Amino acid sequence: MSADEQSMRRVTAIRNGTVIDHIPGGMVLQALRIFNVDGRQSNPISLVMNVPSGKLGTKDILKIEDRELTQDELDRLALIAPMASVSIIRNYSVAEKLTIQLSDEMINVAHCIYSNCISNSVREPLPHRLKVLSTTPMILQCHYCARNQNLERLIENLL
Amino acid sequence: MDDLTNDDIHRILADAEKLLPVAKGNLHLPLLQGKILGNLFFEPSTRTRMSFETAMKRLGGDVVNLGAVASSSVVKGETLHDTIRMVDGYSDVIALRHPLQGAAQYASDCANVPIANAGDGAGHHPTQTMLDLFTIKQAHGRIENLNVVLVGDLRFGRTVHSLSYALVRFGCKLTLVSPESLKLPEEIINELKEQGGELKITEELKPQLENADVVYMTRIQKERFPDEDEYVRIAGVYKLVADDLSSVKKDMIVMHPLPRVDEINPDVDSTRHAAYFEQAFNGVVTRMALLCDMLNISIPEKIGGGK
Numbered sequence: 001m002s003a004d005e006q007s008m009r010r011v012t013a014i015r016n017g018t019v020i021d022h023i024p025g026g027m028v029l030q031a032l033r034i035f036n037v038d039g040r041q042s043n044p045i046s047l048v049m050n051v052p053s054g055k056l057g058t059k060d061i062l063k064i065e066d067r068e069l070t071q072d073e074l075d076r077l078a079l080i081a082p083m084a085s086v087s088i089i090r091n092y093s094v095a096e097k098l099t100i101q102l103s104d105e106m107i108n109v110a111h112c113i114y115s116n117c118i119s120n121s122v123r124e125p126l127p128h129r130l131k132v133l134s135t136t137p138m139i140l141q142c143h144y145c146a147r148n149q150n151l152e153r154l155i156e157n158l159l
Numbered sequence: 160m161d162d163l164t165n166d167d168i169h170r171i172l173a174d175a176e177k178l179l180p181v182a183k184g185n186l187h188l189p190l191l192q193g194k195i196l197g198n199l200f201f202e203p204s205t206r207t208r209m210s211f212e213t214a215m216k217r218l219g220g221d222v223v224n225l226g227a228v229a230s231s232s233v234v235k236g237e238t239l240h241d242t243i244r245m246v247d248g249y250s251d252v253i254a255l256r257h258p259l260q261g262a263a264q265y266a267s268d269c270a271n272v273p274i275a276n277a278g279d280g281a282g283h284h285p286t287q288t289m290l291d292l293f294t295i296k297q298a299h300g301r302i303e304n305l306n307v308v309l310v311g312d313l314r315f316g317r318t319v320h321s322l323s324y325a326l327v328r329f330g331c332k333l334t335l336v337s338p339e340s341l342k343l344p345e346e347i348i349n350e351l352k353e354q355g356g357e358l359k360i361t362e363e364l365k366p367q368l369e370n371a372d373v374v375y376m377t378r379i380q381k382e383r384f385p386d387e388d389e390y391v392r393i394a395g396v397y398k399l400v401a402d403d404l405s406s407v408k409k410d411m412i413v414m415h416p417l418p419r420v421d422e423i424n425p426d427v428d429s430t431r432h433a434a435y436f437e438q439a440f441n442g443v444v445t446r447m448a449l450l451c452d453m454l455n456i457s458i459p460e461k462i463g464g465g466k
Contacts, residue, residue, distance in 0.1 A: 118239065118259040118261040118265045118279070121238070121239070121259065123238050124265070126265060143264065144264045145264075145280075146161075
């Protein structure tokens with residue numbers, strides 16, 4: 001059994017839902033925030049943290065039962081896990097494999113890290129917009145103040 | 160400024176030059192008759208606000224003002240979005256000064272009419288940059304490949320940030336003169352270098368004067384220093400007096416966005432090098448050209464006076 005298979009078996013296979021593999025080690029809690037999983041839902045959720053991974057060193061895995069993530073939701077994940085692989089599971093087998101597709105702009109994913117940016121004023125109604133200048137490495141720039149974002153700080157600013 | 164190509168900049172500078180007799184009041188040219196400028200200044204400003212107003216009125220247009228923020232709807236908690244949507248209905252073009260960075264882009268997204276960024280936070284101040292470029296062009300006949308010395312508060316001064324990007328675009332060599340604590344921010348230095356900028360960074364002013372085509376002075380603000388003695392010491396170093404100009408190039412100009420405090424001694428005013436009052440006047444003529452550009456009004460090839 002390969003290391004990958006072994007880590008997949010730390011939690012049981014799911015019947016229906018979404019499995020996200022290859023989240024960088026320790027980032028799965030942020031992924032939960034991205035998907036608005038906050039403990040108020042009743043569907044089973046399993047997470048595995050910090051297992052060895054050939055690609056990433058260590059990785060996290062997230063299994064969300066009875067919920068199929070949409071492409072839109074997945075694209076938000078690019079902020080923390082651009083390499084993640086995502087499978088939609090139906091009746092215990094992989095029904096679809098989804099890839100993260102970044103558009104030119106992330107709208108209402110996170111707010112600009114600079115507190116003196118207009119977009120951080122309370123009650124201003126326009127959406128938070130981050131331009132994707134490059135994906136490898138990930139370079140994001142606020143549409144309004146045109147400043148490049150520090151990704152670690154940006155994760156703290158997820159909406 | 161990033162929205163403008165180098166050609167756009169040259170075109171607007173040429174338009175501004177054509178409008179000089181109108182800006183001076185020697186010629187009546189009501190190109191903007193029937194147009195209204197909404198002046199939205201959320202921060203105090205004398206020169207920028209007045210020069211926008213003068214520019215509009217010299218071209219036969221009119222101006223509505225937000226007035227003091229303290230007595231406006233902003234104090235009641237109105238968002239910038241709503242203020243812009245309102246003024247959008249009252250005017251044909253808006254000049255916006257706002258304390259927060261990105262406010263001009265944000266306002267553009269809210270409005271149907273064009274927005275002139277009259278300074279947003281520590282961010283950009285493109286109309287100041289245009290008038291600075293115009294002043295340089297009037298003195299040297301070009302804005303390319305000049306030696307420009309930027310002096311004083313390079314850290315917080317937004318005029319210097321905008322201007323340095325523009326100068327690098329036109330191949331000027333920059334000499335950055337400031338105390339360590341007021342250096343140009345590292346990320347700006349890096350970006351300027353990435354864009355091919357040739358930079359010299361120093362704390363000494365006097366040795367830089369001899370080779371300069373432009374010396375751009377800025378005000379060192381007392382509130383930037385925790386300690387009064389330190390302020391007095393530093394402010395004293397970055398000071399020009401007429402005697403410093405004895406061996407400079409003949410056509411070198413001294414610029415300053417004003418208001419000045421002590422950084423340029425009044426005895427410089429009467430030298431051939433003093434360009435700062437002309438620079439302030441140039442704010443009117445460049446803003447005239449910018450307003451016409453934003454309102455898609457073309458400026459006639461020949462303007463009165465047979466010139």
